[in-house]
Every structure is written in structure tokens, then in C-alpha cells.
Amino acid sequence: MQFDPFIIPFNIGLYFIVIYAVVRSVMWFRDLSRQDKLRLQRGFFGRSFGRSIREIFMESLIHRKILKADLRLGYMHMSLAFGWFLLILFGTLEADIFGSSHLNPPYKSIFFKFFNPDHGRTGLEAAWSFWMDLILAFILSGLILAVIKRLTPKVVGMKKTTKLRPLDRVALTSLWLIFPSRLLAESFTSGAYGTGSFLTGSLGSWLASFLPANEMAYPFWWLYSLSLGTFFVLLPLTRYMHIPTELFLIFARNSGIRTGDKAGAFTEMQAYSCSSCGLCIDACQLNFSAGITNIQSAYLMKGIRNRESVTDITFNCLMCGRCDQKCPVGIELTPVRMIQRRSGEPVPPEKGIIRKYFPGKPEYRTDTTTARPSYNFLPSPAAGQAEVLYFAGCMTHLAPSIRNSMVKILDASGVRYKFIDEDGGVCCGRPLMLAGQDKEARELINYNSQLIRRSGAKKLVTSCPICYKIFRESYYLDIEVVHHSQYIKYLIEEGLIRLSFLRKRVVYHTPCDLGRGSGVYEEPKKVLKHVAQLLKTEFEDENSLCCGGSLGNMKISQRQKQSIASDAAAALTKDDPDILATSCPLCKKTLAAATTTKVSDIAELVAEAIVLPGIPGIKSGRLAQKKEPVSL
């Protein structure tokens, strides 16, 4: 039995973290809903299991998504994760093949060099040592990048890096110490025995030339073991908890569990899976256009993990979803934020070390407001019968040219439709939902649902992506909901409207709620290609910018909104197009105030290009019947 007291810290740490990970996984599993439990059980078999294993390899070890985002940052993460994995894998094999016995306890392979200092002299052993040194060099190169990143984030292509808590710093230091102390411990031992390969061997013989290598090695083996042990024990309290949690999360996600709209074990797992890599900070427009750097999703996740009050963070967000697209772990950041908005301020948790390791379910102050409805002044909903309903939405009423264009298009198409909020209607409810006031939002949803149901319509066309998103997601209606860009595309393809070509160069700005929020990217562009020449921008589809006017943000000032809008407008109009097209009344209004380029909604462009049927000169439809304003 090979044994030395220095392995004790490492062993304590290792067994602690293994037991902790198992207990925590069981607790999370217990907190899942019944359906999710079944999903997860099924997820361990069949195709989704293979998908999970593949994803764990590609994302948790290779860090493919970070590599795609930035090569240097990806290399840093990959060298530490994949390198450490290789070191453990080949270390275990090494101990198994060359050690005195098979199936060794973990410490034998981790401290193999200490127990087998003579190893590495003959052919295969030397080759193996070379390979192990190569892996260690790979990790150390990443570590050097990590140290530099802490000092100057720009080196690895990041503008900002996450700020750390004191405990995170201790864990970070112990993580950073692991590999240099291994290098020195192995080098001293190699130096004393004249073994080791290109890294440990040459460093060891150089050190041994002026230092007593045999005596120096022992303290460094202690340091190596201590830093490993410290890191493992602190891991559950710090952001490094993402390492074990992410594996669990990948299995849960691949078996079909989603965030949904209630807080629960899955939300908790997502919060613990965040590694605070900081990619969301770089993606956030509040960071690079408005100079707000303390509210990004990494900080939200940290706040949820530590059971801090995150109210100021949750509401200071455009809800544009850019960070969702960038997150290398694939956390559903915006839905988690939405849940936090809904649940209100958390009750501060009990203090104590056990609570820190095993925080219970977060508790929220229960709402004491009476169940009295807020909107009982609304008249009973009444709508005429129609096949197609047109719901302009509040914001469209503030941009009447869009409304008039839609009326013109619908009239020209000859579709039997009903304009349900012609003189202004009830809000769709999403603004209330974004403000975390779900109960009030439900009242408006019920009102509008009744209105729509009574009309007996089959299709609902809306001009506002904000309305579109909530109609699709939170209204339980047996009706097809389409955004006007989709409907116009349908009208064009069915030949119900005929268009002339406007000789204009157009760029398209994807509204957040329509694009990332609802996945409608192609239809508006197809419509635009019918009427004008569509130019590409740097910010297409998933990478599109937010105009800054978002109703999602309750906190930022008018000036900050304007600076986001002007940055976005400047980026979009780089190639000097004739028209900046969008398909959201709110985007239109916000961008129009921030640029000299003409900003138009898709509906306006189509209405301009429309060729009216029948005898030219005689206009048909409601628009022609409208009275001209009387000039005094």
C-alpha cells in the first residue's frame, strides 16, 4: 500500500465533491415536476442519451460554441477543461498500466509521479511521459491566457469580464495553483531521479542543478494536494459549480425539459450551470451602447444562485434575447429573467454554512393585494363576425401610417376582414407581463380572448410583434395568429395583391419580439424582396440589434434609450440605404428619432407599391371614404 499524508486534503476534497454532487442531483431530481421526471428518465435511454453525450463532449470539454464566438477565449476554456480531462484520463490509464496494481484509487493516478518517481525511462514509458507533459503544457498555456484575461480582458477578445466575489477569488486562486504546483512537484521529483520528459524533465534538471530537488519536491506535492482539495470543497459555493451542474443540465435539456413559466429545479440548475464566462456581457447592448455593466445575465444567474435580491437586475433589461443566442451553455436566460420578474422580491435566506451548501427553494414574498380585478371598467367585449381579424395594437395606433397602410393592403386584397381595434382597443397584456404583473395581464388576455372568440374568426393578423408574441404564447385560442409581414407574404403568394417594384435600396431591421422572440426571420425579408432591393447588414437574424425602445426595460432613462437607438441605427445604415425597413411600430418610432435615413414599416412599403385593381383613378375601400381634415 503506497501512502503518504499529503494526499489527505485531496482525498477529503474529492470524496466530498462526489458525495455532494450525488446528493444535489437527487435533490434537483426530486424537485422536478412529475412530467419532467418521466422525461428525464426516458432521456437516459435511446437517441437523446447519445445526443447528450455528444453535447457534453462538444460543449463541456471542447467548448465549440465559445471557440466559434472567439478563438482565443475558446482556446482558454478548452485547454483547461479538455486538457484536465485528458490529464485525468491518461493519468488513470498510466497508473493502471505502469502502476503496481490495477484499478487504483484516484490519488494513485493523480500523484503517480510521487509514488513512481523512476517511471519514464524506457521506450513506451518515456513516450507516455512525453504525452503527459504535452497535456500539462496544453493546460498551462490556457492558464497563462486566463491570468492575462483577468488583468486585461481585451487579450482574449473580450471587452469586459465578470466581476468576482471574494470566495470566487479564493476558488480561482486554488484552481490556478493546481497546475503550476503539479508542474513544480513533478519537475522536482523528476530532477531528483533524472526522469521526466521535455517539460518536467528539463525544468527538473535545471532546478536540480542549483536546488536540493529531493527536499523541494515534497512541499510542492503538498501544495498540489491542498489546492485540489480547497478547490473541490469550495466548488459548490462558487461559479465552478457549473462544471458538475452543466452535465446534469445537458441531460435534462436533451430529454425535453424546458424552462416554462414557473420557477423550479430546472431554473435552479440553469442558474448553477452559468460559468460567468461573460459572453452575455459582450453581447448586451446596454453594455456597449449605454454603459450599464452590472445587470447582464451572468450577474442575474449569480444573484439567483446566492439568493440575493435581483429586482434591480431583472427589470433593467431590454428582453431582446441577444444573450440567449450567445450563451455557450444554452441557458434560456430571457425566460429565467421573466420568471424572476413575475416572482418578485425573494425573502432573504437563512444564514449559515449548511444553507450555503444546500440552499432550499427560494421563497418569495406573497402578494398581499386583494384579488379585486383592476379592469372591471371595460365594456363587455363585442365584435362582428369575420373570417380574418386585424388587431393593430397600441403601438400601431401611435404610428397611424402603418395602420392606414394595412387597411389599404387589406382592402385591396378583397379579404373579408374586421378591424377589431379600429378606434383603439385594449392592450394585449404583454407590457404588463414584462412588468411582472401577471395577474393584471391575465385579465386583459381574458378580455381580448372573449372578443376574438365571439367573432368566430379563423385568422388574427397583428401589426405589432409585441402583441404577436403574446397572442401566440399566452392566449389559448383556436385561431391562427400571424404577423402582418407573414400575412402580406401570404397575400402576395396567393396573388391577392399585385405589387410594383420600388427602385429603392432597403435594409431590414429584425424586431426582437418577432425575430429572436418568435422565430420569424424570413417572411419579412421575402416581402421586402418583392418591392425593393434588400441589402445585407452586419446584424442579421439572430444577431440583430434591439432598437432600444423595448417595453421590456423599466429602468433606463430616455437618454440611454436614445444612445442605444442611435448606435443601432448607425450600424444598420452603414451602407447608406434609401430606407431602413422594419416590421414593428415601436422599432419604427424609436429608430426614426435616431437617424436621418427614412424609416418605414414593411406595410408602408407594400402599400406604396400596391397596384390597385379595377379602373385606375377610382380608389376603393375604407381609405377613400375617410374624410379629409377640414382646413380652417
Place this chain on the structure above:
Amino acid sequence: MEKFGFTLLKARFIDYDANDRSIAEFIYSKEPSFRVCIECGCCAATCTTGKYTRFSLRELNILMKRGENSLVRNKIRECMLCGKCTLVCPRGVNTRNVIALAREAYRKEQDNAV
């Protein structure tokens, strides 16, 4: 005598000592732009709720600033937070946040937390 709806006004004054301006102070501290409101009434003119019932954010702002909370307390819940007022505000007041904060303040007031 025929009633035309005209009467003599009762003597009326704002008693700032008796009024409770803590709600307004709470909003000022969290949303400074509330201070720059000039009570022009653009918000009330464009209001979605205002189409269905008597609801004027301008009026509520004035009352909150005076510390006359009794009317505002229930009235403020009728807002739909649609955000049109924020868009039309010539002074750039973040009206949505003002209303959200006012609701929060009145809720906390009920729990004696402000």
C-alpha cells in the same frame, strides 16, 4: 330654479403638512425623471385606458406630488402599462416605471413597509 351645474366653489387649499408625500418621494428616489414632468397631459391624451374610463396620468401625477393619495391608490391600478405615454412624453419621463413604482409603493404602504 333651473340647475346648470354651476355652483360656488368651496374654499380649498392644499395642506402639505397633513398630506403624505412619501409615495412621491419614493418614486423620485427610484425614478428621477418623475421630477421633470411638466403636467402637459400628453400621456392622458394618448392613454389606452383613458379611452374606456376616466383615467389621467397627469392628474394622478399632480395628486401624488401633492401627497393626496386616496384617489390615486385605486386609480393607478387601472393602467395597462402599454407604454404609449412613455413614447409621447415630451420630457422623456419614464412613465411606465413611475406607474410600476407607484403600484409597488401603494402595495408596500398597505403592508406598512414604506
